Amino acid sequence: MADDxxxxxxxxxxxxxxxxxxxxIIYFAAISSIDPQMYEAAxxxxxxxxxxMFYISIPMLVxxxxxxxxLSMSGILDAGFDQIFNMYNPRVMNVSDIIDTYVYRKGLVEMNYSYATAVGLFKSIIALILIIGVNRLVKMIGGRDHALW
Structure with a gap:
């Protein structure tokens, strides 16, 4: 924990x-909803x-x-603030600093609220653009049935 x-x-x-x-849990629930008769017929x-696996399981899990x-794309910029903040120390700051810890440091430690809010808002806008892009990609590849909206 002290070695970067x-x-x-x-x-x-x-x-x-x-x-x-x-x-x-999610994938086991999805696999258990596949009709066993399909496997028996195969x-x-x-x-x-x-x-x-290639002709029944994976197509049914698409x-x-x-x-x-x-859903995971929404958290890609999050990078696990709780996890990093708990392992964060000055010795590993050069490799462990992420946007969320930077916002925390600027906003709460240095009390620069407006700058920290702007950085957090910018991160949220980028995350929204990524979610919309991935949703459109899923819609193009799999059709409207697989996308969220």
């Missing part, structure tokens, strides 16, 4: 560990495990994947 060479790898590993449970037709992509 390891901070990014620790951050990535803890982020994966943090999101793994929620993602697995087995009777001679499909192996990988063919069942709507869930699209929604999860759109």
């Amino acid at each position: 060479r390891y901070f990014r790898s620790i951050l990535v590993l803890t982020s994966i560990f943090q999101g793994f449970g929620w993602g697995s 087995v009777i037709d001679g499909a192996g495990r990988f063919k069942r 709507p869930v994947i699209a929604i999860m992509l759109i």
Whole structure:
């Protein structure tokens, strides 16, 4: 935690560990909603495990994947403020500083409220543009059924 060479790898590993449970719940629920008769018919037709995965599981999960992509895009600029703020210290500040910790430092520590608000608003506008762009991309690729609006 005090060496900036390891901070990014620790951050990535803890982020994966943090999101793994929620993602697995969502995808297990989506997989359990697939009709088992489709798998049985594929087995009777001679499909192996990988063919069942590529021709049944993944196509049936495309709507869930699209929604999860759109929802995760909203948090891509967030970068886990809580996680970084808890591991944040002056020794790793050069590699751990993100927009949210910068806004925190400028707004609450240095009491420059207007500048911190402007930076936070700019980040929110960029996040909205990313969400709209990904939604349009999903709509172009998968049709209107997979997009949010």
